[in-house]
Amino acid sequence: PGFRTMLVADAGxxxxxxxxxxxPHLRPPVGDRSYFREPMxxxxxxxxDAFRGRGFGTKAVIGVSAPVLDARGRPAGVVE
Numbered sequence: 001p002g003f004r005t006m007l008v009a010d011a012g013x014x015x016x017x018x019x020x021x022x023x024p025h026l027r028p029p030v031g032d033r034s035y036f037r038e039p040m041x042x043x044x045x046x047x048x049d050a051f052r053g054r055g056f057g058t059k060a061v062i063g064v065s066a067p068v069l070d071a072r073g074r075p076a077g078v079v080e
Contacts, residue, residue, distance in 0.1 A: 004061060008068070009036055010077045030078075039067035040075045 007018040013031030015022065030036045038046040048063040065080035 007080050008077060009080070011040070011075070016077075030080075035063045035065040035080045036078050039065050039078045043067050043069070043073075043075050 005018060005020065007015050007022075007030075009030050010016050013029045013036055015027035015030060018027070035046050035048060038044075045064065045066040050060040050062055052060060063080060065078050067075040068077040068079055070076040
């Protein structure tokens with residue numbers, strides 16, 4: 001109940017899966033987002049400061065993301 005959205009982005013910053021499901025035309029690239037950039041650059045999880053999320057009204061949210069690693073241990077995408 002505490003999760004608003006979950007998504008998986010590939011190394012090209014494209015959302016490839018989400019919950020709730022988003023149709024392809026509503027899947028913007030996420031390469032400019034810190035929740036994507038930091039795990040891809042460092043290979044480590046990212047926890048945001050509290051912010052007002054788009055579409056969440058007045059509630060503050062915290063974003064948590066982690067890299068998805070390939071067989072060689074390199075970031076291949078992000079789960080947020």
